[in-house]
Structures are given as C-alpha cells and as structure tokens.
Amino acid sequence: MESTKTILNVHLASDSVAVLHLPYVLQVLTAEHLQPSSHLSKLTSRINSLLHSKDTGARWTGLCLAYRTSTLSKSFMIESGQGWLAVALPIISKKEPLPVVRAAVILCRAVFTFATDTPEFQRQVSTPNVPKFTAALITLLEKESDVELKVLILDTLAHLVPLYPNVHRASHSALTSLVTRILMESSSTYNSQCLVKPASKLYSILHCTGGKVGAANMWRKSVDDTLVAVWDAFHSLRTTFPDERGRIPGPSTHADLATLIATGVERLRSFVLTLCDLLKSTTQRPVNVPVGPIVKLVTAMITVTGDEQTEGSVDSNVRAMETLVMPSIWKLACDLIICLTRCVGHNMTPYLKRLVSYIVYHLEQKPPPVQRIPFLEALQTLLTQCHPLHDSILSTRLTKVISSFTSILLPKQSDTSNDSEKAAVASGGKKGKKRARAYEGDEVFNTSMEVICPAHNDGKALLTACDVMRLLLQKADASPPVCSIASRIILSALFYLPQTSPSLVSPDPRIYEQLVTKIQTIAIELGAGSTTAMSKSLPLVVRAASTAGLNDTHLHELDTLLHPRLPPFLRSLPAVEALALFTSEESNEEAQIRETLGLVPSSTSAILPPTRIEKDVTMADPVPVIQIPSTAAPPVPPVLFSGVTALQATIPLSTSHADSAQKQELAKIAQDAIPIATVPATVATSASASTPSTSTPILTVAPVTSTTFERNSTRVDAMVANQDADEEMPLIDIDLDSDSDSE
Known part of the structure; x- marks a missing residue:
C-alpha cells in the first residue's frame, strides 16, 4: 500500500502530475491514510492549494480529492469542510467547465449530508450555506442546457429538502413552479424523459417544507393538483370519445396531430409517475389518502375502448391515433393500481371486485404478451x-x-398425427387401422417445434401468470371443475417440463429454471391438500419433483408432508371433483371447459422411456393404459412400449382363447381410460396409503383454429369413440408375423 508520504511526493508533487495521477490516487487512497500523522496536515494543504489553483484541471483534481477524503474520514471533512465550501459554492455561480461544476455540486452535497449528526457543524456551516447552495442550483438549472447536470441538480435538491425542510421553506414556491414546468413540458424526446423521474421525485417531497403540522395539508393539496393534471392529460387523449359525463371535448387546432398525441401520452405518464411518488412518500403525521377519487381515475383509464359511439362526425385520423395509444393508457392505469394497492393494502378490498372484473375483460380478449404483463402484475x-x-x-x-x-406449457398435438388419424377414420379399411410408425429419434428431425417463449416478454408474462394461478388456487372461490382443470394443467406441466429442453422453453435459461421452480411450488401446494384430506396427486408430484430435482425449500415441504412432526390423524379421501385424473372422473361441465380451452388427453405421451420389442404385433386402434388387478400372479408393471400398450403387456399370452365376456369387460374398462404413467409403489405408499391411483394423464393443447372446427372435431371424436367401443379387442399372437411384414 502506498504511504501518504509517497502519494504527496510522487503522485501529487505538482498540479500537472496530480491531474495525470488522479485516477490512481483515488483508487489507492484509504481511511488509513487519513489517520492523525505528521503528513496529514501536508495532505490538507495540498488539497487546498489544488482548489485555489488557476488551472482548471487542478481545481477539478482538488474537488475530486476533497470529495474522496470526505467519504473516507468524517473528522477530516468536518475540519476542512468550511474551507471547501468557500471554494465550491462560487464555482457553481461562475461560468466554469461542466466537469468542474459537477464536481463542485457533488462536493457540496457530501459536506451537507455527512455531518447531519453534528449539531455544531450544522449550526455554523450547513444552515447558513444551504440556502445559498439551493438558490445557486435553481439558477443553474434554469440557464443550463446539459441534461446530465440537470439530473444531478434535481437529485441533489430531492436529497437535501428532507434533510433541511425548514431551510427550504422559502424556496418552496420556486421549486414547485420549476418542477411543474418540467412535467408539463415533457415530451417523447430522450432529454425530456430523463428529467421526468428526478423532477417527479423532487415534487413528491416538497410537502416536507410545511413542517410537522402543515406537511399533511400540503401533501393532500399536491395529490389533488396532480389528480387534476392527470385528468386533463387523459382528456387530451380522448378528444373524439365521450368523457365520463357523456360530453365530447372540443376538436384540437394543433397542426401536427402526431406530435400532440405523443406529447399527451408523455404528459400523462409524467403525472401518473408523480402521483405514484406522492403515494409512496412519507409524512410525519397520518394523512387521508383519497382512494375513491384515484379509483375513479383508474376506472376511467382502464375502461377506455375504441368502440364508443359518438354523435356527429369526428376526424378519423385523430380517432385512429387516439385508438393506438389505448394500450399505453391501460399500462399506466395498471401501474397506478399497483402503487395504490401497495400503499393502502387491504383498504382496496371494497374496489377489488370492480377492478378485477375490468382486468378479466381485457385478459379475455387475449392481448399479446407485451400488453398482458401489466394486467397480470396488477x-x-x-x-x-x-x-x-x-x-x-x-x-x-x-x-x-x-x-x-x-396451458402453452403443455405439448401440442402435431398436425401430422391428426391428419393420419383422420385418414384412418375416413378409410375404414384394414390398412386404415394400422398404427402409425414412430421411429426412435424422429423428434430430432421435426422442424415444426416452436419455442414456447421466444421473447423476453413472453417468458415474463408466463411467469407472472403462474404466480397469479398460485394465488387463485389458494384464495379464489372458483367452481370445482375449473379448479380441477387448472390443477391438471399444473400437474401435466410438472411432468412435461423436465422432458423438454430449456432451449425449447425460452432462449434465456433463467426463465426455464424459474418456471420449473414455480410449477413445482404450485404442484406441491396442491398435493398437500387440506387439513382433513391429502390430495391424491401427491404421489405423482413426489415422483415428478424427485425426478426433476428439488431445492431446499421444496424438500423441506415434502419432508414435512411425508414425515409430519405431529401425531398422525385419519385422513379421508378428497372429493372426486377436487382433482380429476381420469376422463371417467370428469363431470360434463369439466369436459366442456377442457374442450373450450383446447386441452385434450395425449394418446401418445409417455413418461417412462419406451422399451424395444423384437417383433411387430397385429393390433387395432391403440388401447389406453389401465391397471388390471390380479390375484393369481403378481402383476407385470405396465410399461408404455413403442407399439404395444401397457394393457396388452399385462395380459398373459396364453389368454388367446379367452371368453368373449371378459373381452367385452376389458374393452369397456379401456374405453373410459386415458394414457397414464405408473408411479413406483414405494413412492406411492410413502406418500399416501389412501391414494386410489398412482398414475396421471398428460394433457395436450389441441391445434384448434376456430370454435366451429373445435365443435365439429369433438363430435367426430365422439362418433369414432362410439364405433370403436363396439368392436372386440384383437388378440395378440407373437408366433405370426405382423400384417405389415406379410404385406
């Protein structure tokens, strides 16, 4: 480490050397160099000589060294602060280069901030000089054109006003008019947008100048004035639509309508940001938040549409441009809802139903992910x-x-498989009933695979939707069929995501990890059930989660469920409508909801890896997987083969001459079943002894393009299912060659 003597004799020997070596000196200078020693007074003298130098670079170097030493040693700053202010304050009022002015502003801010707990320094140095500093900053802000310097001045004022509220009481009107002008003149340019946020922050703390008694009244007046400004900006964007009283504002005479609309949007955004900052600001005494007027404003903003009919003729160009900015108005309304709800908490409950109904309406219109994110966050x-x-x-x-x-997390049925099934149904011949061959590794050559979340906004919308789904399943009072469908979607996604490559979910691998974590959390909460009944999906959740990998939080939750620290108590089975794992358990309403959402049970999905067989077999339409209890011999675990279903694998080969009654019974059982995957018995037993089944379906998203096509396809599937139910199950004879080989 460089000693203080070395820094003085080598790096700060002259003004030119000090300017050249300043970055190195700022890097190596520590608090140990400012400890009392014989060289400390020499360092103080060297900094003062740099501050009074005629060279601009040397003055800038002295300001930077003074700021660095003030941050490292409070005692050093208190001893030298008054002398530094005598040099830095005149620099702000003079015509100096921008780097020197910026360094002077930063140094003064540090001196006024770091010694607030020293009353004597406050009385002798800070209190007399802060009004001078504020007046110099206001003058500099009005005449200076550099945006970065303006941002620094606004941030400095917003930092000093709460520290010295009584001192700034005389400057309240000047600061208010200055900030209001910045907000009113906001536009879509980069320079204007950079000033909006610091100006809004400064305006939101100006009420502190009123003291303990008047701060609350000044805050309420600021909120009321901002509400009026937001209403005016909102009405300027709805000149061709009726307002809340049914009146249409007068037409605008502005020549450039595009600039007028863009300026109105930026002005609305500026005042909404200011209102949010006011709601987040603090006062020394309690205040009454005008929740009703703010909710009225939010309601007017979030309910804007382009379908309102107006009497008389309006300018079509103006109406088209005002229609295009409606998503921006919706987003600002959602931002205001979020800020107001976080500030007042449960006091927003009386307006919950109204606001949620508006949000649901917008979400039902299926907006793109960019427009969907604000509604989901609200x-x-x-x-x-x-x-x-x-x-x-x-x-x-x-x-x-x-x-x-x-449901976009679920696999989609390929168009090829749908076309082959339709062709098989249409032909009706022997060849039409042959299974479609699926060769191992064909998915590598599938060029129709699409990324679920190709853009960042898609992934953010999906993650937020998962968070909302978790809250709905915890708190909402939805109907049992809808809750069952939502639970089955989460369960299917829990099985499907570990089998999907992260690159097929999103180009950003972090989205895949967050998505898996959220799905596991929701599934574990669903599997826990209630205090009286454990969900029958818990064994499936345990198996899928253990395969995909769990973090410490999920492992602790599962450990608590499987090994509770309380005495065991009897658990009754959950109601059937709580979570339907099979189509036979679905009610008619649940089946209709599933078809409306475009979700169908997958006939080819398998969770366990396929097993190779030596010969092809002669078979009819695929038979769904079921479990057949057997008392004579231990059952063979059902495995999903590439060409043989689990039902056929569990039937002994010697049953080729079984009676027709047993065949009809098996066909009837298989008709109502859907493909499932078996969970190991050890996991199922440890999770819940009362679980009726340890298998789950995988739902898929049907590629439906219109409601009419969906209804027609549902009718066709029902007719085909009725026809296939009347046919007998074909027998398997491994001694004979398959039809494909014989032909």
Missing part, C-alpha cells in the same frame, strides 16, 4: 394485498383465462 398485486375474492362467477372466469395462458 392482478397479482390485488390478490396479494387485498382480502380473498368472494365471487365464484368472477373467480371462475379469472381462473379459466389464466389457465388458457398457462
């Missing part, structure tokens, strides 16, 4: 901060629309 904040939503109809609608967003 919905997440409302469900987290407010009391539970006790409205079954609204909760059901909300759960259905969120389920449609999370």
Whole structure:
C-alpha cells in the first residue's frame, strides 16, 4: 500500500502530475491514510492549494480529492469542510467547465449530508450555506442546457429538502413552479424523459417544507393538483370519445396531430409517475389518502375502448391515433393500481371486485404478451394485498383465462398425427387401422417445434401468470371443475417440463429454471391438500419433483408432508371433483371447459422411456393404459412400449382363447381410460396409503383454429369413440408375423 508520504511526493508533487495521477490516487487512497500523522496536515494543504489553483484541471483534481477524503474520514471533512465550501459554492455561480461544476455540486452535497449528526457543524456551516447552495442550483438549472447536470441538480435538491425542510421553506414556491414546468413540458424526446423521474421525485417531497403540522395539508393539496393534471392529460387523449359525463371535448387546432398525441401520452405518464411518488412518500403525521377519487381515475383509464359511439362526425385520423395509444393508457392505469394497492393494502378490498372484473375483460380478449404483463402484475398485486375474492362467477372466469395462458406449457398435438388419424377414420379399411410408425429419434428431425417463449416478454408474462394461478388456487372461490382443470394443467406441466429442453422453453435459461421452480411450488401446494384430506396427486408430484430435482425449500415441504412432526390423524379421501385424473372422473361441465380451452388427453405421451420389442404385433386402434388387478400372479408393471400398450403387456399370452365376456369387460374398462404413467409403489405408499391411483394423464393443447372446427372435431371424436367401443379387442399372437411384414 502506498504511504501518504509517497502519494504527496510522487503522485501529487505538482498540479500537472496530480491531474495525470488522479485516477490512481483515488483508487489507492484509504481511511488509513487519513489517520492523525505528521503528513496529514501536508495532505490538507495540498488539497487546498489544488482548489485555489488557476488551472482548471487542478481545481477539478482538488474537488475530486476533497470529495474522496470526505467519504473516507468524517473528522477530516468536518475540519476542512468550511474551507471547501468557500471554494465550491462560487464555482457553481461562475461560468466554469461542466466537469468542474459537477464536481463542485457533488462536493457540496457530501459536506451537507455527512455531518447531519453534528449539531455544531450544522449550526455554523450547513444552515447558513444551504440556502445559498439551493438558490445557486435553481439558477443553474434554469440557464443550463446539459441534461446530465440537470439530473444531478434535481437529485441533489430531492436529497437535501428532507434533510433541511425548514431551510427550504422559502424556496418552496420556486421549486414547485420549476418542477411543474418540467412535467408539463415533457415530451417523447430522450432529454425530456430523463428529467421526468428526478423532477417527479423532487415534487413528491416538497410537502416536507410545511413542517410537522402543515406537511399533511400540503401533501393532500399536491395529490389533488396532480389528480387534476392527470385528468386533463387523459382528456387530451380522448378528444373524439365521450368523457365520463357523456360530453365530447372540443376538436384540437394543433397542426401536427402526431406530435400532440405523443406529447399527451408523455404528459400523462409524467403525472401518473408523480402521483405514484406522492403515494409512496412519507409524512410525519397520518394523512387521508383519497382512494375513491384515484379509483375513479383508474376506472376511467382502464375502461377506455375504441368502440364508443359518438354523435356527429369526428376526424378519423385523430380517432385512429387516439385508438393506438389505448394500450399505453391501460399500462399506466395498471401501474397506478399497483402503487395504490401497495400503499393502502387491504383498504382496496371494497374496489377489488370492480377492478378485477375490468382486468378479466381485457385478459379475455387475449392481448399479446407485451400488453398482458401489466394486467397480470396488477392482478397479482390485488390478490396479494387485498382480502380473498368472494365471487365464484368472477373467480371462475379469472381462473379459466389464466389457465388458457398457462396451458402453452403443455405439448401440442402435431398436425401430422391428426391428419393420419383422420385418414384412418375416413378409410375404414384394414390398412386404415394400422398404427402409425414412430421411429426412435424422429423428434430430432421435426422442424415444426416452436419455442414456447421466444421473447423476453413472453417468458415474463408466463411467469407472472403462474404466480397469479398460485394465488387463485389458494384464495379464489372458483367452481370445482375449473379448479380441477387448472390443477391438471399444473400437474401435466410438472411432468412435461423436465422432458423438454430449456432451449425449447425460452432462449434465456433463467426463465426455464424459474418456471420449473414455480410449477413445482404450485404442484406441491396442491398435493398437500387440506387439513382433513391429502390430495391424491401427491404421489405423482413426489415422483415428478424427485425426478426433476428439488431445492431446499421444496424438500423441506415434502419432508414435512411425508414425515409430519405431529401425531398422525385419519385422513379421508378428497372429493372426486377436487382433482380429476381420469376422463371417467370428469363431470360434463369439466369436459366442456377442457374442450373450450383446447386441452385434450395425449394418446401418445409417455413418461417412462419406451422399451424395444423384437417383433411387430397385429393390433387395432391403440388401447389406453389401465391397471388390471390380479390375484393369481403378481402383476407385470405396465410399461408404455413403442407399439404395444401397457394393457396388452399385462395380459398373459396364453389368454388367446379367452371368453368373449371378459373381452367385452376389458374393452369397456379401456374405453373410459386415458394414457397414464405408473408411479413406483414405494413412492406411492410413502406418500399416501389412501391414494386410489398412482398414475396421471398428460394433457395436450389441441391445434384448434376456430370454435366451429373445435365443435365439429369433438363430435367426430365422439362418433369414432362410439364405433370403436363396439368392436372386440384383437388378440395378440407373437408366433405370426405382423400384417405389415406379410404385406
């Protein structure tokens, strides 16, 4: 480490050397160099000589060294601070280069900030010089054009006003008019947008100058004035639409309508940001937050549409441009909802149903992910901060629309498989009933595989939808069929995600990791069930989660479920409508909801790896997987082969001459079943002894393009299923060659 003597004799020997070696000196200078010693007074004299130098670079070097030493040693700053201010304050008022002015502003801010706990320094140095510093900054802000310097001045004022509220009381009106002008003149340019945020922050703390008694009244007046400004900016963007009273504002005479609309959007964004900063600011005494007027403003902003009919003729160009900026208005409304809800908490519960209904309407229109994210974030904040939503109809609608967003995680049926099945049904011949060959490794050559979340906004929308789904399953009062569908989507995604490459989920690997973690969390909470009944999906969740890998939190939750620290108690089986794992358990309403969402059971999905067989077999349409209990011999574990179903694998080969009654019974059982994958018996036994089944379906998303096509395809599938149910199950004879080989 360089000693103080070396720094003085080598790196600060002259003004030119000090300017050249300044970066190195700032890097090696530590608090140990400022300890009392014989060289400390020499360092003080060297800094003062640099500050009074006629060379601009030397003065800049002295300001930088003074700031660095003030941050390292408070005592050193208190001893030298008054002398530094005598040099730095005149620099702000003079015409100096921008780097020197910036360094002087930063040094003065440090001196006024670091010694707030020293009353004597405050009385002799800070209190007399802060008004001079503020007046110099206001003058510099009005005449200077550099954006970075303006941002620094606004941040400095916003930092000093709460520290010295009484000193800035005389400057309140000047600061208010200055900040208001910046917000009113905001535009879409980069320089203007850079000034909006620091100006809004400064405006939100100006009420502190009123003291303990007047700060609350000044805050409320600032909020009311900002609400009026937001209403004016909002009405300027709806000149061709009726307002909340049914009146249409007068037409604008501005020549450039595009610039007018862009300026109106930026002005609305500026005042919404200011209102949010005011809501997040603090006061020394309690204040009354005008929740009702703010909710009225939010309602007007979030309910804007382009379908309002107006009497008379309007300018089509203006109406088209005002329609294009509606997503920006919706986003600002959602930002205001989030800020207000976080500030007032459960006091937003009386307005919860109204706001959620508006958000549900927008989500039901299936907006793109960029427009969907603000609504989902607002919905997440409302469900987290407010009391539970006790409205079954609204909760059901909300759960259905969120389920449609999370269902993109499920595999989609390929168009090739659909075409082959339709061709097989249409032909009706012997060749039409032959199975479609799926060779190992064909998925590598499949060029139709698409990334689930190709952009960052897609991944963010999906992650937020998962968070909302978790809150809905915890708090919402949705109907049992809809809750069952949502639970099955999460369960299917839990099995499907570990089998999917992260690159097929999103180009960003972090989104895949976060998504797997969120799905596991929701699935474990669903598997835990209630205090009286454990969900029958828990063994499946344990198996899927243990295969994919768990973090410490999930392992602790599963360990608590499987090995509780309390005495065991009897658990009854959950209701059937709580979670349907089979199509035979579905109610008619649940089946209709599943078809509406475009979800169908996968007929080819397998969780266990396929097993090779030596010969092809003669078979009809694929028979779904079921479990057949056997008392004579231990059952063979069902395995999903590439060409043989688990049902055929569990039937002994010697049953080729079974009676027709047993065949019909097996066919009837297989008709209502869907493909499942068996969980190991050890996991199932340790999870829940009362679980009726240890297998799960994998739902897929049907490639439906219209409602009419979906209804027609459902009818065709039902007719085919009825026809296949009347046919007998073909027998397997491994001594004979398959039809494909004979032909």
